[in-house]
Amino acid sequence: MGDIMGVISRDKNQINCIYANESDFGKQLEGYLKASGKDILMININETMPTPTQWQELATDLNIGIDNFLDFSKIKDIDNNSKFDANDYVTILENNPKAFQGAIIINGEKTAHITAVTEVLKYFEADSANIKHTAHNNAMDSNKTNDKDNFV
Incomplete structure (x- = not known):
């Protein structure tokens, strides 16, 4: 279950994070993700490399080319003017x-696809706003109901 062979799992209660642990970025990211309160699966590509099919699926979902995942300054003899295909x-x-x-x-x-840990906050903003809002409304409704029940 720990690796992502086959189709990438899409569970609303779990966050899959694909990253490379070369930097502090991954460690910081994990902290931010844990704040969401969901299950976190950190997939370090140095240990578990997604399959070519999975990279294609991710690029398609994001509507970008696979080259957008690469920092060409970190690759010898290749720059972003080089012409390659997705494979x-x-x-x-x-x-x-x-x-x-x-x-x-x-x-x-x-x-x-995020390149700064703070972008995680934007990613969850809509979710957490809805959760807080909904929880707040439910609390209000149940209090009103209880108040009415108490008075009657």
């Missing part, structure tokens, strides 16, 4: 996990 970019990623830029966060139907 080449997957191979480059597999051979240069440290060039993976940012992280990909998957939660239910939502997929985001």
